[in-house]
Amino acid sequence: MIRGWTAVYLRELFILRRRLAKLIPSWSVSPLLYLIAFGYAVGRHVAVGNHSYLEFLIPGLVAMASMTQAFAISSEINIARFYWYIFDEFQSAPISNLAYVLGEVLAGMTRAFLAGLVILILGACFGVVLSYNPLFWAALLLNSFVFASLAVGCAMNVRSHADQTLLTNFIITPMAFLGGTFFPLSQLPGWGQNLLQLLPLTHAAHAVRAAAFNDPAQAVDYLVLTGVGCLCFLFAILSVNRAKA
C-alpha cells in the first residue's frame, strides 16, 4: 500500500537540497525580526514566570516556524500541480493515494524540522539554549505532522494557487500570532483561553515550551496533536481523488 512513497519524498528532498541555500536565510528573517523586536528590545526586562521573555519566545517561534514551514508544502504541491503538471506524473504511476500523501507529508515535516533547527541556532546566537530533549522533538514533529497533512489536504482541494494563498492568510497567519507563541494564554480572559485551546498550535506551543523548560509534560497536548494529525492525514488521503478533473 505505501510502496512508492520514497519516490514522492525523494523528489521533494532533491528540490529542497537545491534550494536550501536560499531557504535557510528566508527562514531566518522573520524569526530574527521577532527576536530583535519583541525578545531583545521590548522584552528584555519582562519575565514570564521564571523565564526571560526571550526564553519564552524561542519555543513559541519553533512551534510557529514548524507550523508555517510544514504548511508551506501546500505551495510546493500547487506549483507542481498547476504550473508544472508534475502531479500527473504521480497520478499516472501505480502508487496509492496513501503513498503519495505519506511522501508529501514527510517532506513537509522535513522542512519543518529544518526550520525549527534554524530557530534554535538563532536562539543560541542570542545566548539562549534550552533543554532540547526527546519530548521537545516529539512535540515539534507532531505539530509538523498536523500542518503538513492539513497542507496536503488543502492543496488537493483548491482549484488554483491563489485560493491556497487565501487559506494561508485566513488560517495560518492568525494561528501563528494567537496560538500561544508570543504571549502566555493566561493573560487572556477565560473564554479567550478556552477558544484558543481549540487551536492545535496552542497545544504545540505549550508542549514545546514545557519540554524546553523541563516542566512536566501534559498528555493532553500530545493527544490533541496526534488526534488532529491523524484526522488531517485521513482528510488528505480522501482528498487526492478530488484533485482529478
Add this chain to the structure above:
Amino acid sequence: MTHPIIEVANLTKQFGSLAALSGVSFQVGGGEIYAYLGPNGAGKTTTIRILTSLTRRDGGEVRLNGYDIEKNPLECKAQFGLVPQHTNLDADLSVKENLLIHGLLHRMERRAITRRTGELLEYMEMSDRLQTVVKKLSGGLKRRLLIARALMHAPKILFMDEPTVGLDPAIRRSIWGFIKKIRNDGATIFLTTHYIEEAEVLADRVAFLDAGKMVAEDTSANLMAAIGQWAVDYLEESRLRTAYFKSREEAGDYILTRASGCTVRRVNLEDAFISMTGRKIS
C-alpha cells in the same frame, strides 16, 4: 489486429454542458502503432487522460492489457508509459534525477534504474546529458527525455499525446525514428497528432475523432482509397475546392474541363478527414 491490448468501449465524458467524448469505442492490438487524429478540441487529450487515470470518465469501459481501469487501477497504471501533451519534467532536477524518481514511482530497484537510465539515454542519443539540469535542455531534448522517462519501466503500452508538437521538421523526423524503434522492440503505441504526415508515416491504423465522436477507423491506405487516389484543387467563387479521382487520367480529364488554376496531387489523410467531417484537422 492481433490480440487487443487496449480495449475501450463507449467512453463518455462531459465537462459541464460540453460533451468532450460521446460514446467512443476502439481496440488496439499488441505491437500496433495507432494514430488518433482530430482537430483542436476533438477530445484526443481527454481520451488519453482517461486511459491513464488522470481524468475520471463519466461512462464506458477501459481495459489495458486485460486489466480493468475500475477494478484493478494500480495494475492498469503499471501497463503504460505516458508522454503528455505538455512537458511535465521537473525543471530544477537533473536528467538523472528525473528518471530516478520515475523509476522509483514504478517500483524499480535502484540497480535496474541505473542500468535502464544508461540504456535509454543512449537509445535517445543523449548520454552526455545525464547530469544536466532539465531547464537547460533544448525543446527537442526535453521531448526526448519525456519519451525516455515514459519508457523507463519498459511499459507494454506507450501513450503519446502530440509527441512532436512544436519541434522543427528535422527533430520531428528523428522522433519518428525513435517511435518506430520503440514499436519494433515490442511496445504498443497510441499516439495523438494533428500532423497528417506523422500519422501517414507511422501508423498501422488511424482513427478520426471529431467533436468527441469517432468518425472512422482504418489503415491510412484504406481511408484514403475510400475517396480516391488523386486530388485536384481548384478555385471556385474564390474558394479553394477539391475533387477526388480514382486515376490520374480521370483527374487529367477533369482539369481540361476547368479553365485554369488547378493543381493535381496525391490524396492524403487530411482529404479523407475533410470529406467525412467537412473540417480540417490542422
